[in-house]
Amino acid sequence: MDVTGVASFGAARFEGGACFETVRFEAGVRFGETQVAQDLWFEDVEMRAEAWFHRASVGGTLRFSVREVAGDAVFEELAVGGDAAFSGTEFWGIARFAGAKVGGAAWFDGAVFHEDARFDGAEITRTAWFDGAGFHQEACFDAATLKDDVSFQGARLHRGASFGAAVIGGDAGFGAADVRGDLAFRRATFQRTATLGPVVFPAALDLSDAVFESAVTIEAAVRDLRCRRTRWASTAALRLRHATVDLSDAVLEFPVGVASRSRPFLAEDGTEIDEEGLPDPRVRVTSLRGVDTAHLVLTDVDLTRCLFAESVHLDQLKLEGRCPLPLPPAGVRWRGRAPLLWTRRGTLVEEHHWRARRPGADGWTPAPDGTDVREPAALAPVYRQLRKALEDAKNEPGAADFYYGEMEMRRHDPDAPGGERALLHLYWAVSGYGLRALRTLGWLLLAMTATVLAMMLWGLPRHDPDPVSTGRTTGDTVTLTTRTPDPVNPSGPYAGRLSSERFEKALRVVINSVVFRSSGQELTVAGTYVDMTSRVVEPALLGLAALAVRSRVKR
Template sequence: MTGTTGTAAWPRCGRPEGGEPCPGRKVDPYPACLAHLDDTDRAAHLATLSPGADLDHRGTPLTQDLLDELLAPLRAPGTGRARVGRADFDAVRFSGEAEIRDVGFDGYCSFTSAVFDAGLYLEAVRTGGDLRLDSAHVAGDLWLDDCEVDGDAWFPKARVDGALRFCGRKVGRSAVFRDLTCAEARVEGVDFERGADFTGLRVTGTAGFDGAHFLNGAACFDRADIGGDMPFDGARFDANATFEDATIGGDLSFVDAAARADVCFRRTVFRRTAVIGPLVCPGTVDFSDAVFETAVTLEVAAKEVRCVRTRWASTAALRLRYADVDLTDATPAFPVSVVGRPRPFVSPAGDEIAEPGLARKQVGVVSVKGVDAAYLMLADVDLTRCLFVEAVHLDQLRLEGRCRLAEPPGGPRWIRRRTLAEEHHWRATRYRGWTPAPDHGRHDPDVLAPVYRQLRKALEDGRNEPGAADFYYGEMEMRRHSDSASRGERTLLWLYWALSGYGLRAARALAWLLLAMTATVFAMMLWGLPKGDPDPVSEGTSDGRRITLTTKKPTPVNPDGAYSRRISGERFEKSLRVVANSVIFRASGQDLTTTGTYVEMTARLVEPGLLALAVLAVRSRVKR
């Protein structure tokens, strides 16, 4: 900006004006300002002006009639459009409505610290340099329609008692609206070639930025205070858009808006915001440390959504697409749902909103650390990288729809089950194929076992017994590897795992049952069945009319001979009957050798237990 500033930098008129000396700049070579020149001197001065002349009337009290009279000699006869070189109107006091139409400024136009008793309306105005209204006070509306600024547009600390309406064409360089105050703001269809700075903007009503284009620079709304809605429909952000420490009283709409970088709402307070979005952003949308005071719906399609330490004082629905969501230390006071939306968002007209620059993937939650999960519901999200440790009330977490968790590496060594990302981090230090921990480190099994336990209970309370089975398996795995468990406990857990996968692997239990039955059959064939079935022997004594018979059963004779002769079809059939009866706690009724009797006793103890483990595993997978 090359315009002049400071009210003491020009020769002042000094004529009485409202009881005070007039601060208007003298018109050379006259002793008074334009407002206090007599008719003859004013006419003589205006006669010297021609299109392209510079104007310097700082501090001068102006009216619309006087302004029209000043611009008349600068207008081209054919078009009626005025052409001015540079214009200095700093600290002017304008009485009544001020209208500047069809004026082109070859240089800058400055109204720094100007005071307008009513509205200021600029229409079809173009400046080759800067347009300045910094520290100006407009008692009515400030309208800039069909205006074009080739330089900077400066409005810092301006105060507009009415509405600010900026519906121009473009601002060729920076646009600065720092600490501007107005009742309502409408910035529509303007191309800000180097971004715009709305830091500290204060709007008591609605602030709309429909169709505004923030090109090659950031759109900064830090510390803005917006009392009503803040629509950005059709807006375009080529760089970051920031709303840090802002206060927003209404809804934020981004229908058909194009954001090519990040959008930041850090520490923003949303007073009565019910809807934010649909917002499409190929970068990060950051709500960290934001506060939502009323029920809100967030509709966002982005690469990443951060809600670190975000506070929800009422219910919230996060309807997201593609994003990785970080909820670390978020504080929900009422139910908050995070839902992966399968279909694109639609405009009010029913058209699908384009989503350029976004990789097609399922919404993923990467962390719920420090969250009170009693108020959290996750639906149709990817939890393969989610960190659960340090969350509280995980037993009350609700998982709905298709929530995918991490699985062990492929290969025969590892069975398919749902695991936590933290288990991957721990196992990666021991085995290949597991996902290593990021920079924040890993947790030991003692820490992970309670997490699995709480998540298991959460699914069981939701009547999802099959889904809870994998969390039970993970809990037992962590207990089996825990350094704090006693050796005896770990031994029992190792046996439980080896025999049936903690009562969850029916195939494993059935395999052991089949192996035990096969071994028992061969033991019976080799040593358990006697050499032959003994026949009963009766011995009697005759005593008058009474006859007493005593029948003695011979002791079964152990088989002898080569083992190959003992393995026959007849002996196999008898052995199979013995083993089949032992599985269901029944005596076979078969005469056995001493060895066979002990083998049968052992089988009747072990094999029904293996069968029960197999039935338990099947039940765990089909229970509803």
């Protein structure tokens, strides 16, 4: 049946149900403020113009089996006591469901929205099905209340979707969905959501200011995951791929794990979900600022761009698997005429930002626009707390890098006392804060070489003094006195003192001094002082070298 004029049922009252079957409405359809006590069915219907159901009320089920609505579809403040089914309907105009209330489940599977789809403030008591639906323009669910599960399996969201301040009572599924814009859940509340995802698309998943009231598993392969000021009131597991994660000011009341997943997520049929547009599977955490990390576990995530300053309880942060940190510039750098070889160690990106501002600091990463640059006094406690976290996890080699960073920040702190900074400079130059074995062994070799040379030139006497015995006889008594003459200082040209015999004696003296033993060699006054000095310096250097080796192999 064709209806050529406007079909108006505005404010009509149906004591029972109503059914429209095999009808084509050529003009507008108006059910504004209509009340239907029982079911309202539209079977095999076409609407060639707008459909107006503003403030309509259906006591039972609304079955909207309409092939297409050519104009705007207005269902604002619609009230349905039972289920509402819009499966397969094609909406060519704007679809407005703002403030609609559905007492049962809502079915939009296979529906196509060519213009904006507005579900602002809508309330759906049971599951909301959008499987296979197509959203060509904006899909807005801001402030909606979805009391049960919401499913977008295989849906096509060409411009993403917004769930700002929405309330989601159950799981949210986006398996095999084609999402080409951002998914925004800003200020959303997840009441009993056990699973969010898997979500796979090359844009942003925004959970900023969202609240998760129950234990949840979030599975996402996205370009960006924003969790700024997100609050987890229960345990959570974030299983991610490709994502750049921002956890600034997030609130973690229970253990939360952020882990990199090695393989793509699986669809319901067991096949891997395509990750087109997401070429790099690494997960990068970019900020932990303002986070109480006592409940945070990071597993196999990239920390090369992570901001740690202003975090709380960093000493309780757990780092599992491989969590790389930024390295200093590779190779030799030149400052004026002096070469600098940066020590290869794990650093904080905040240290990169600070060093990049200094003259001659080529190769260090500058701070992005809008990022505060922290001074050494602020970074030293960060290094200290991270060192303790790794020490508690029995990761001594990793903790050694953080100790090195802490000492570097103390050494460069302009507000530290001058004497302390001088000692730290000496400690750094001699042994790399007790962490660089090769540097210490180099100084030990140099010290031993200098000591050997000093012994050959001034420390060994010209000749080993021979004991001289004198005596006297008194009756039947013979008294003998043995005296060793003082060593005679060497004389003559220096080249003549550099003989193999004197080298062997000097080497024996130096080796014995390293292990606190006496060689028994007679020395000149100068040699005695050189030997005393070497007995203090060289064993200390040997001990520092042993300490550096231990810090790299201890578990």
